[in-house]
Amino acid sequence: MKEKYFTEENIAAESRRILDELNLRGLKREWNGVLANTALVILDMQRYFLDRNSHAFIPSGAPVIKRIECLAERFRKAGKPVFLTRHINTTEDAEMMQKWWGELITEENTLSELCRQLKGAGLIIRKTQYDAFYKSNLEEALRGKGVKRIVIAGVMTHICCETTARSAFVRGFEVLLPVDGTATYNIDFHRAAFLNLSHVVATPVLVDDLVNALEEEEA
Numbered sequence: 001m002k003e004k005y006f007t008e009e010n011i012a013a014e015s016r017r018i019l020d021e022l023n024l025r026g027l028k029r030e031w032n033g034v035l036a037n038t039a040l041v042i043l044d045m046q047r048y049f050l051d052r053n054s055h056a057f058i059p060s061g062a063p064v065i066k067r068i069e070c071l072a073e074r075f076r077k078a079g080k081p082v083f084l085t086r087h088i089n090t091t092e093d094a095e096m097m098q099k100w101w102g103e104l105i106t107e108e109n110t111l112s113e114l115c116r117q118l119k120g121a122g123l124i125i126r127k128t129q130y131d132a133f134y135k136s137n138l139e140e141a142l143r144g145k146g147v148k149r150i151v152i153a154g155v156m157t158h159i160c161c162e163t164t165a166r167s168a169f170v171r172g173f174e175v176l177l178p179v180d181g182t183a184t185y186n187i188d189f190h191r192a193a194f195l196n197l198s199h200v201v202a203t204p205v206l207v208d209d210l211v212n213a214l215e216e217e218e219a
Contacts, residue, residue, distance in 0.1 A: 001185055001186060002057075002058075002059055002185045002186060003059060003060075003185070003186045003187065004059035004060055005059075005060050005186060005187035005190065006060035006063045006064060006180070006183060007060075007063060008062075008063050008066075011063045011064075011067075011180050012180065014187075015179040015180035015206055016206070018179050018190075018191055018194055018204075019179060019204060019206070021191075022194060022195070022198050022204055025195070027195065027198040027199050028198060028204060029198065029203045029204075030203075031176060031203045031205055031209070033209075033212075033213045033216070034213070035078075035080070035149070035210070035213050035214060035217060036149075036217075037146055037147055037148040037149060038080060038147065038148075038149040038150065038151060038176075039075075039080060039081040039082070039083060039142055039145060039147040039149075039150050039151070040071060040072060040075045040080065040081070040082045040083070040122070040150070040151045040153065041083045041084075041085070041132065041138070041150050041151065041152050041153070041154075041164070042068055042072065042082070042083065042084045042085070042118065042121070042122070042153050042154045043084075043085050043132060043152065043153070043154030043155060043160045043161055043164060044085055044086070044087045044127075044154050044155050044156075044160055045065070045068065045084065045114055045115050045118050045154050045155065046086060046087065046105070046111065046112055046113060046114055046115065047110070047111040047112070047113050047114075047115055048087075048105050048109070048111040048112055049061060049155050049156070050062070050065065050115045050155075051111055054111050058155055058156065058183050058184065058185060059185075060183040060184075060190075061155060061183050063180075064153075064155075064180065064181060064182065064183040065115060065117050065118070066117075067153075067178070067180055067181050067207040068118065068153045068154065068181055068207075069117045069118060069121070070207065070211065071151070071153060071178075071181060071207050071210060071211065072118065072121040072122060073121075074210075074211050074214045074215075075214065076121070076122070077214075077218075078214045078217060078218060080214075081122070081123070081141075081142070081145045081147060082121055082122030082123070083122050083123050083124075083125050083138065083141060083142075084114060084118060084121060084122050084123070084124050084125070085124070085125045085126070085127045085132045085136075085138075085154070085160075086112065086114060086124055086125070086126055086127070087105050087112070087127050087128070087160070088105060088106065088107050088112055088126055088127075088128065089104040089105055089106060089128055090104070090106070090107075091104070093128040093135070094128065095128075095129065097128070097129065123141065125137065125138045125141065127160075129163075130159055130160045130163035130164070131160075131163045131164055131167045132160065132164040132167070133164065133167045133168070133171065134167070139171060142173070147173070148172075148173065148174060149173060149174040149175075149176065150168055150173050150174070150175060150176070151176045151177075151178065151181075151205075151210060152164055152165050152168070152175060152176070152177050152182070152202075153178055153181035153182055154181075154182060155182065155183050155184060156182075156183070156184035156185065156189070157182040157183060157184040157189060157190045157193045157194075158184050158189040158190065158192060158193040159184070161177070161182050161184075161193065162193045162196065162197060165177060165197050165201050165202045166197075166200075166201050168201075169200075169201035169202070174203075175197075175201055175202040175203065176202065176203050176205050176210070177194070177197060177202040177203065177204055177205065178204075178205050178206060178207045178209075178210065179194060179204055179205070179206060180206055180207050181207045181210075
């Protein structure tokens with residue numbers, strides 16, 4: 001089920017290929033390049049998913065880390081909010097998670113820590129379900145910053161990123177989703193998430209598009 005569909009060498013071309021497919025299908029909504037009132041929400045960039053010694057390791061995660069790290073730096077430089085979620089469960093709040101997966105990501109597990117490249121990159125939001133808004137203070141934090149649009153990056157594309165994008169949409173947030181700023185276990189899951197989300201709730205973009213927009217704002 002797992003494959004390394006993104007590498008440092010091919011991530012740009014593979015991401016562009018997905019965007020081209022969305023365009024051919026009439027699913028690629030155009031973004032106006034504006035990032036006013038926008039926050040970056042980085043989901044679950046934890047060692048549990050990014051450490052190759054973890055059974056949940058995402059092979060395509062490494063090339064995405066560098067892009068997310070760059071994006072977070074640019075958002076902070078532009079004075080825009082950056083939030084990072086950390087998925088942590090207890091037996092009391094896991095609900096269906098434990099039944100479905102058979103285990104929990106607990107506070108005591110050192111693999112639950114954020115990857116070193118993104119430590120200190122923004123405000124940490126603890127989440128317990130796929131949806132980063134569910135029983136968390138994420139919406140309150142976004143509203144408090146006057147945010148109307150969010151960029152969702154991180155892992156996994158077809159699970160927490162997709163669920164959170166849908167949840168953001170129904171709460172009235174515009175959603176931008178970078179093809180090369182998200183990753184999951186294989187290209188089929190990744191591609192399917194973008195086919196679904198581009199149709200109903202999110203605008204697909206590239207990290208470079210976002211960085212360029214931030215730079216133009218500062219010019």
